[in-house]
Amino acid sequence: MEVKEAVKIKVAPLTREIREAVKNIEATYLRLGRLLAVAKEKQVHFQEGFEDFYTYAKSVTQREKRTIDMLLFIDRYIGAKGEVPIERELLSEIRYTKAYYLSVLVKEGIVKSREGAIPWIDRAKSMSTAEFKEAVNEALGKEIPETQSWKPLSSYRVPPEEKEAIDQAIELAAQLEGIPKEELDAGKKGILLSRIVEDWKGYYADVVFQRQPELGILKKRKEITEAQFPEIEVIYVKKDSKERVEL
DSSP: OOOOOOOOSOHHHHHHHHHHHHTTHHHHHHHHHHHHHHHHHTTHHHHTTOSSHHHHHHHHHOOOHHHHHHHHHHHHHHSTTSSSOOOGGGGTTOOHHHHHHHHHHHHTTSOOSHHHHHHHHHHHHHSOHHHHHHHHHHHHTSOOOGGGSOOOGGGOOOOGGGHHHHHHHHHHHHHHHTOOGGGOOHHHHHHHHHIIIIITHHHHHHHHSSSOHHHHHHHHHHHHHHHHOTTOOOOOBOTTTOOBOOO
16 A cells, blocks of 8 residues: 655645735746645645645635646746746746746747747747747647637727726726736736636636625635635624624
8 A cells, every 4th residue: 555755844834835926926936836836746735624736726826727737837847846947037027928838848849958948038028928929839830729828818809888897897806906006007907807807707707797896805805814714704894883794
């Protein structure tokens, strides 16, 4: 009978590290991918009370399975223990979707060394995500399956009559992310919109597509807090009347 090696990692500190890293995912995706890989390897989800790794990872990161898989994929091929390790400094101007495409090049044998990755990193810096994806497709001689990557934001057309509603959705998403409205430049709006449309639709759906979105925000915060701290029940009361808010 096979005996698995005892888990020697402290669970709570690892979970805290993952939660901290995900707050600034565009700057910490290499670290986050490594932490998730360790959590998966050590089966931390069992110790945190979850039946499977993805349920645990989604609860901790508030990201869908596709993003989690992308981060694990990046870690496997260009992370610190990957096939072609690339330090964060070289990737500082590349968001993790482009890093995923770079990882595909490593997996397919197009990029075989750190030195071989540098020209591709330089190309990624000067290209949009869609352009870089096309360059990778050309090098591969085939299309990267959409099930493994995000569609570029340019793939979506926003009808003029829907612009106001979409702007409101972006502002609500920003509020959830703790981004002040005055800091919402075009780049941040684009990132938030892509997350709403693609990866985080399950996270934002009950917030941005309802008649009382402010209650959706409270409900989502309640769900997140209670998932992280099962012993706590979150209750909201009105400031003046102290009446309980029913969600």
